[in-house]
Amino acid sequence: MFVEVALPLPLPRTFTYAVPPELRDAARPGARVLVPFANKEKIGWIDRVASEPQAADRIKPVSAVLDTTPSATPTVLRLSRWIAEYYLAPLGQVLRTALPAGLADSSTDFIILASDPGDEGLTQHEAKLVDFLRGREGPQPVARVRRELGERASWPIIRRLEEQGILRVETEAPREQPPVRTRRMLVIARVLPTLLAREEAFGRARRQREAYEVIEGLGGRVEAAHLTGQLGFTTEIVRQLVKKELLAVEEEEVSRDPYAQIPDGAAPRLKPTEAQAGVIVHLQHASRTATPGTFLLRGVTGSGKTLVYIELLREVVDRQGKTAIVLVPEIALTPQTVGRFKAVFGDRVAVLHSALSDGERYDEWRSLRSGAKRIVVGARSAVFAPMQNVGAIIVDEEHEGSYKQGEAPRYHAREVAVVRAAIEGAVCLLGSATPALESWANAKAGKYTLLELPHRVGGQPLPPIRIVDLRKEREKIKKTTGPLQEPSPVVVSDILAEAVRERIRKQEQTILLLNRRGYATFVQCRECGLVWHCPHCNVSLTYHRKRHRLTCHYCLHEEPAPKHCASCGSAELSFKGVGTEQVERAVEEAFPSARIARMDVDTTGGKWAHHDILGRVERGEVDILLGTQMIAKGLDFPNVTLVGVINADTGINLPDFRATERTFQLLTQVAGRAGRGPKGGDVFIQTALPNHYAIISATEHDFVGFAEKEFDTRRDPAYPPFSRLINVVVSGVDEQLTQEAAVAAADWMSGLLTARKVADVVLVGPAPCPIDRIRTRWRWHFILRSPNAKVLGQVGRYFYEKYRIPANKADLRIALDRDPVALL
Template sequence: MNAPRFAAVVLPVPVSRSYIYQVPSGGGLTDRVVPGARVLVPLRRRSVVGIVTETATDPPSAAVDIKPISAAPDDAPALSPALLALGRWMSDYYGAPLGLSLRALLPGPLWSVARPAGPAPAAERLFVLTGNGVDSLLERERRFKRSPKRRAVYETVEALGGSAPVSHLVNQLRLPRNSLDALVQQGLARIERVPEMRDPFAGLSSPPPPSLTADQQAAVRGILATPVDMPVLLHGVTGSGKTLVYLHVLRHLVDSGKGAILLVPEIALTPQTVARVRGVFGDQVAVLHSGLSDGERADAWRALRRGERRVAVGPRSAVFAPVQQLGAIVVDEEHEPSYKQASAPRYHARDAAAMRAQLEGARLILGSATPSLETLDQAAQGRIVTFALPDRIGARPLPPVEVVDLRSTPRIPAAETGVIAWSEALDGAISGALERREQIILLLNRRGFATFVQCPACGNVPGCPQCAIALTVHQTPPALRCHYCGHEEPIPETCAMCGHVTQRLRGLGTQQLERFVGMRYPRARIARMDLDTTTSKWAHHHILDRVARGDVDILLGTQMIAKGLDFPNVTVVGVVDADTGLHFPDFRAGERTFQLVAQVAGRAGRGPRGGRVFVQTRAPEHHAIRAAAAHSVAQFAAAELPLRTPPQPPYPPRTGLVRFVIATDDHARTAELAEKVAAWLRRAARERLDGMLTVLGPAPCPLMRLKGKWRWHVLAKSTEPHVLGRVVRAWRAKAHRAVSVDRDPQSLL
């Protein structure tokens, strides 16, 4: 009789421990309960899904009442050894409970049910090699001596990982069906029926990619010649064709039987992007993003895990895609702050990609026209190899940028524009482009109609009752809304404080800009793209498809229009107010402004007609504005890095940073707890860390109240990564619910 086995199971909850369960000897569970497997276990009076992290034959204690595992729903572990190791690394590096780190690795539906979520309604036929007796070259020669076509088919499927849909082999690869049947009859393959994947992108037109330029060819050769364990930065100006380089490198790897992951920012994950990838890889592509249904995401996850699809495309969470035989991870627009998760485990997808590539022996490729200062610093230290694409495709020049000083430049009279600062230079450029039937992009990185409403008599500004922030005015539909907690209330007709009848709208948002532009250029066809117009599943696609067809003359919106759009007929780009984020109380404010302005400037002049960019600002001498106007990353870095280097207060990349955010319902309690956190950190620095930790604070957060919680923060800095690692792991053991830990924070608000 076999000795009973026990399993350590981690649950997706914020506690720093595992739970011990017994593995029942019957029911086929013995072989399924292995590290990485999903299991259904009892917890108090309910059943929950957990992940097995260890198994053993010895019980932890004879006195413990150990409950049995209820079920193990999967034929194979949901997490590979490499992904399980990645989850452990995330827990240790970011100081998050292991359960929360592992929760991030799987799609949500797999945590809420005990079987793979959303079974597809139909099934497709999968051709699977059995591997019977053809491992040796001599045996292969004997088996296929009289049938070279059959051998070619066998080795083609072998290169695809040993399995592929029959429809793909016959229709896309043009393999003879009789050869497939013969391999089945020989016992060298079998046909399996598997759920057919629901693919919302199946109807996209996917044209083949254009030929590479000489610069692109050199970049592809250089990347493939670089040792696999050396990360690569592809630094190309906007319009230089970085995506084509990625796709050619990935095609080389996929053709050799490897899999790949392409990460793109959520707002850049458009059908246009998917179509370009599918033009190279066909139906080998699985798309993962939040706009898909639970069933569609589960289908994509299963197809990747089974090896039926070899290329995963998606935003931040796609870094955990179960791609088989992973050969490369590409992080496009690596500077994007959206790669950082805001909730625990608060991982950065770029850094998680680097660790996963290291664990699986895969290549890491970072790409950007405006790389983060952290990545530039790594490259300067020789830890990343850089390949440059200095020119646009077709040798088209980067568009000239005119910095418009709103303090002194001639402007359209306020009687015609209201609160909108509208320079004569931008106005004339738009009018001229419309006359020539060219297209215009206008950026204003602020949603809503007006920033706030104010009483002109007493100065009262309606604020959110849950957050320390003014409510934003919206007109479609009319309401005051909080962009942080979602609170909504009617726009007041009279002041709640003094009863004054007239209320004034202050500030500018994309809704008001849309109304003004429609009145200023009445014949123009206008589309607005921001969070309010893109909530439905295919909203991005419909808007951008109209632009591509030429049905839109002016596209205006927030930062989502600054990324990845390629419309050759766009000849004018206007940044309506470049100062919206420039003066935030955050050390990255200048960097974010530079990247946003430089990126949106790159949308102009991609066609034969060229283009111009107008940047309206009241800070024309700011180094972020000047560098963006010059399209120069080097100029920005040369001005910004000294501001983060001693004798100035050091900030990343000159030091590592951890942010402790304390949030409770009571302001006094929050302040008291923040003092205790700071005291604990200072004591640790003094007694255990040899003074290698600098502690700043505590202080109220710039956004001092959010969602009903009062917020303070404490910053911990160190140039030694292991010091910050010790700090976050020590705090994890304390597990205080009111304190969140954010290592490498992307925002200090």
């Protein structure tokens, strides 16, 4: 007996293995197997039984079958095959993504410094790697070293040093079952109540004091990985704080029931409106048919889409005895959404998303697999939940770009949900106030059934939206600024400030949105014009005032904020651009009595940070909630009567064909947070582009009008929904070699299209990516565009399987992104 095994490797093929007689009963498609591969052992999945190959006596045998019941259910295996085919990805990588991480462990590689050669004769990257290992005792996991050093710890460098006897590589066999998960916590062990005590404890050790005070600000307890990862403090700083007995280290077992602390609460008794009732009846009827199809529910913000979801689940789960999947776009939305569903369905609700530990995901996965839980709520990976007899798949805020996976396999959870629903014979319901234009085009063409909720529940009107012209506001500031002074940025205009004061006086709540974090978006020398850039990416560094650091939001590089210009020595530095941290400071100064909460990546690193902040808002403990796009959607707080957009223009001019669509969606979604209760609400949008059609359409709550205008811009040249795209990105550590490789790949593709007379596919490029360097890698791309999805897929598949980039020192790579959500 022979089987094809899918391994989690970036190779477009499966591998043939023989199955010993004693393992044949368990060797079924979808089962995990332990197999020898390249002098190691890896865990893969049986794709199918294979016919006997030539030279069968040379085929290696399977070492073990690890599942009594295949971990990839027949539906998940079939779905994974479709993803591998459509999104041009290895089946093994798709299955690794679809299943809990603990089920896909492979051999773990460690490196240790065998002999110290000094820095003589080493390249810059080799010297960096050797220096890194000098400061650490014992074997270091290669994955962790590569995370910290990036391309300076690539495998070619490791192998060269191994050949020279400088490094030794050791391999640990894979674990066959997921382990109990613990995490290393840092806890304040000694409280320093006075400034004098802090001066004595830290002296001139400024970074140690910063780390201590950051932990203090996070409640005196923080995960070590968060402190040294996202917050940027070194392990040496942690070691010194522990040595001084200011911090204690604890190993904490991670909770296996991530949402046990969320009370179920009482399900509210809501009577559907006439419009809701019509939609619910339509969906319930469809759920009883053999091929229900896909539905697009366009409901204005506050129209009660969640009630429709709950009633559909009552029909499918309670009356028909089936299971259901609910996808939400942001982890920030998950606690509130889970609370709503648990109030109705109790402990039958499971949660799956990437912020859970391996142990939590594994336990939730098992509860769904066994049928103990019947409904799963989660982010995009929840579409792979191992459930039997699925009756409904709901995709909330279906327009959100976060449903698209950024790394291989680059699947889009909305499209995968549509395919899985078709496989299962389930209802697929896509819900949004601002549908993706592809979904809207499918509904207009009859591919999806369009359902609409045009009015808010209770007859509440959509909030009026007023535009504040930032150009005029800036002119006001210039008139009051001296000739030698630099005008301060407009953060909160006078009219918006007065509206906020009125809400504080009435004990109502305000939301302020700025989709840009940090304090200042870049630092510039006033004398010579130098701008501080990331050494690894072609982007400016963002200034974070609280930590007094410059940070790259792409590779997380950090460095101290400058005091003098590195080029001319001038101390005249300008901190330009506005981020959420600066908005927070300005709001604190303008409204000193207000209780303020900021919600962005910097304040939500803790596991339950989203839930804690939103809980404070819900309990009325926050007057002003400000943050990035994570506060713009899905939140329902009746006491929020004012929404202010600090700057609506931050994303509208990005070099990407979806930039205008994303801006309209963001403005419409955040405006919908206002006036959801009986008090009504108002919205103020600050913009320097008051006549842009995306801004005007948002102020009029006019999705249909916006869609028609946006369609006009995408017809010629054709962009989705009038064409399908594959973005082919070539990257490498050498700029010239990367360019040459991109040109060679595009020429090869052009030759293929000409030789095969493929008329339906147009090649655009090659050219540098808009952001042409990220994490030390130079990036070029070309685009394949076609109105024919099938032909485009065939061309992409041929290129994916046949084209091989030449091997060289530039560590060149090719990534194919089908149906990209962004081209940056």
